[in-house]
Amino acid sequence: MIRTLIVDDDFRVAQVHAAYVEKVPGFVVAGEAHSAAAMFDAIGKGGVDLVLLDLYLPDLHGLECLRRLRAAGAEGVDVIVITAANDVQSVRAAMQGGALYYLLKPFDFAALKDKLQAYHAMRTELTRARHADQRSVDRLFGAVAGGSRAPLAGAASHTLAAVEAVLADGGTDLSAAEVAERLGISRATAQRYLTRLEALSRATVRPRYGKSGRPENRYRWGG
Numbered sequence: 001m002i003r004t005l006i007v008d009d010d011f012r013v014a015q016v017h018a019a020y021v022e023k024v025p026g027f028v029v030a031g032e033a034h035s036a037a038a039m040f041d042a043i044g045k046g047g048v049d050l051v052l053l054d055l056y057l058p059d060l061h062g063l064e065c066l067r068r069l070r071a072a073g074a075e076g077v078d079v080i081v082i083t084a085a086n087d088v089q090s091v092r093a094a095m096q097g098g099a100l101y102y103l104l105k106p107f108d109f110a111a112l113k114d115k116l117q118a119y120h121a122m123r124t125e126l127t128r129a130r131h132a133d134q135r136s137v138d139r140l141f142g143a144v145a146g147g148s149r150a151p152l153a154g155a156a157s158h159t160l161a162a163v164e165a166v167l168a169d170g171g172t173d174l175s176a177a178e179v180a181e182r183l184g185i186s187r188a189t190a191q192r193y194l195t196r197l198e199a200l201s202r203a204t205v206r207p208r209y210g211k212s213g214r215p216e217n218r219y220r221w222g223g
Helices: 011-022 036-044 062-071 088-097 109-128 134-146 154-170 176-183 187-199
Strands: 002-007 027-033 050-053 078-083 101-104 203-208 216-221
Touching: 002 011, 002 036, 002 109, 011 027, 011 109, 027 036, 036 050, 036 062, 050 062, 062 078, 062 088, 078 088, 078 109, 088 101, 088 154, 101 109, 101 154, 154 176, 154 187, 154 216, 176 187, 176 216, 187 203, 187 216
Parallel strands: 002 027, 002 050, 050 078, 078 101
Antiparallel strands: 203 216
16 A cells, blocks of 8 residues: 655645545555644654645745755655646746656546556556666656556656646746747747647637738647
């Protein structure tokens, strides 16, 4: 069983997430923590494999918790960030801090279940594998990143989250070129992930016609 610690300052939200976790085969709730101090105390006692980490905690920001957790060398403890923070800076900091995934609130049971099942698949693969070739590495990174419904490489998952965060943070429709400029990626890469978000019903697209030439697609966050 994967022992999961729920970290959220809201008691009711933590209880909902705990109920979700308990419904997924292979997972058990190791406890609930409503502050950074309680989280570190629970991890220090052992018996935690996975942390579902909210960013808005009363005593320390979740990203700083993630940084300190990694600096302390908490081996064997993985983190999935669960938050309403949809700004690009938070997404990037979570990526750099080693979070396996960034799940935006609000979400339903199916969304969390998908990520937990993918995480379970990754852990199973790691347990079975003795030596890694490129194919097995791709499977490992793809497991958590894309979920069971649509696998992506690890970096690809973070890029998808960053593109979605740009749309959500912008408050208006954006072109692939504008998204690319804000994230420092190529226009083709931005276009690929914008198309994927549209397919996932997490972004809408509308063409904008100019005086001549092909129309420019503009993307807005939300289905």
